[in-house]
Amino acid sequence: MDFMFLVFAALAVIGGLVMAFHHSIVHSAFALVGALFGIAGLYWTLGADFLGALQLLLYVGGVTVLLLFGVMLTTRDSARISTFRYMLMAPVVGMLAYFMLNTLRGVYAVVSELGVDAAEAAPTTERIGEAFLDPDVFLLPFEVAAVLLLLVLIGAVTVARRGSSDEGAA
């Protein structure tokens, strides 16, 4: 458990460092991916399996892609990416990720066989879902969050629409 904490904490802190101080914004974005992945791992270390999955889906998968789109749309001379070099890199990175995941799975198997606390808290999904749908607990905030997301959807489309009224001569 200590080992997993160190690995994921180092990933998160190094990612955060690179994100905050690297001069290239694209590198910063990818460092952010690393940091968010590390934090997802920390959630798993804490036995919060649902939150770890949520972190991966929403942050690593969603928010980061949104941020990269933002970088692309707001950078004038967008980063000249030499596609060929990165195509050579891709299989190497893929294999690295594969071995890393295998190692992690092995580590997780060892950890869960030792009976460390992950089993005590996880799985949390069912209990979190019941808390959301219980009128005495979190039903109202849950509905408010849904309304908020709908508002954001409509608001974002309205503001981003090309030729909206406040666009002027731009």
Added chain:
Amino acid sequence: MTLAAAQNSVPLEHWLTLSGVLFTLGLCGVMMRRNVILVLMSVEIMLNAANVALVVFNKYLIANAPEGVALDGQVFVFFTIAVAAAEAAVALVIAMALFRRLDTVNVDDVANLRW
């Protein structure tokens, strides 16, 4: 020691230090960087630092509730993540509008309301 805390070999202080370090990194990014997208990324890191603290406190402090492990902290993190996603979407749209209108994403250049 509570059951959960006794089984967990990482002390609470380490988690809180980690959370504080992440928050500080995000704060550095917000204060030092001038690209509005990067400021947004730093805010996301700060939110995540707070989320880590919430989950840790949920595990270490609430976990010894008599009727089992309460999950309020994790539910709060769920809401934080939802709000953070909404915030990211709106902020990116604002950055795009800013770029189209003023042709810049430098926060120092956007001083129209300053007097």
